[in-house]
Amino acid sequence: MPYLGNGPAxxxxxxxxxxxxxxxxxxxxxxxxxxxxxxxxxxVENVIQDPAVAYTCVGTTLSFTSxxxxxxxxxxxxxxxxxxxxxxxxxxxxxxLFKGExxxxxxxxxxxxxxxxxxxxxxxxxxxxxxxxxxxxGPLAVASGVTITVTSGGNLxxx
Numbered sequence: 001m002p003y004l005g006n007g008p009a010x011x012x013x014x015x016x017x018x019x020x021x022x023x024x025x026x027x028x029x030x031x032x033x034x035x036x037x038x039x040x041x042x043x044v045e046n047v048i049q050d051p052a053v054a055y056t057c058v059g060t061t062l063s064f065t066s067x068x069x070x071x072x073x074x075x076x077x078x079x080x081x082x083x084x085x086x087x088x089x090x091x092x093x094x095x096x097l098f099k100g101e102x103x104x105x106x107x108x109x110x111x112x113x114x115x116x117x118x119x120x121x122x123x124x125x126x127x128x129x130x131x132x133x134x135x136x137x138g139p140l141a142v143a144s145g146v147t148i149t150v151t152s153g154g155n156l157x158x159x
Contacts, residue, residue, distance in 0.1 A: 020075040022068030031060045031077060041078040044068045122146055128154035135159065 020029045022044070031040075037051035042062065049055055055064045068075050121141045128134045130153030138158045142148060150156045 016079040018077040019073045021072050022070055022074050024070045025067050027064045027067050029062045029075070031057070031062055033079060034059045035062070035077075035079055039080050041080055043076050045071060045074050122148065125149070127151065128156050130154050
């Protein structure tokens, strides 16, 4: 069944660390791989730097707002990976509606709300992919001009 948000990780990798030496005049450093402000931990002389305040990153270029002090390997950058996306769907738009002993309709997994409510008419095109199972409770009407596509390997059950 499809889901919203980031998919589960298929592989894990270790983080990358770049090390630089400051000279009190250089502000731009070249990273070993592309990054972004919030996907890096930048440390100068063991002090974590604030993204977009102390530095910016575009592609592989790390630019400090002021030159880091002179030192041997006194700057290091840990690539944290891309930030996770957050999705906040509008109420009653995802996961179906539930109804039960409390007499309320809404998205809930509270005890007593055991009935799933679905609409009786499909008003937009839907495709059930080969890796998906789908179900609804009938009767189900399909509006004029709307198509339900179930690809080979996909399953649709109407109860």
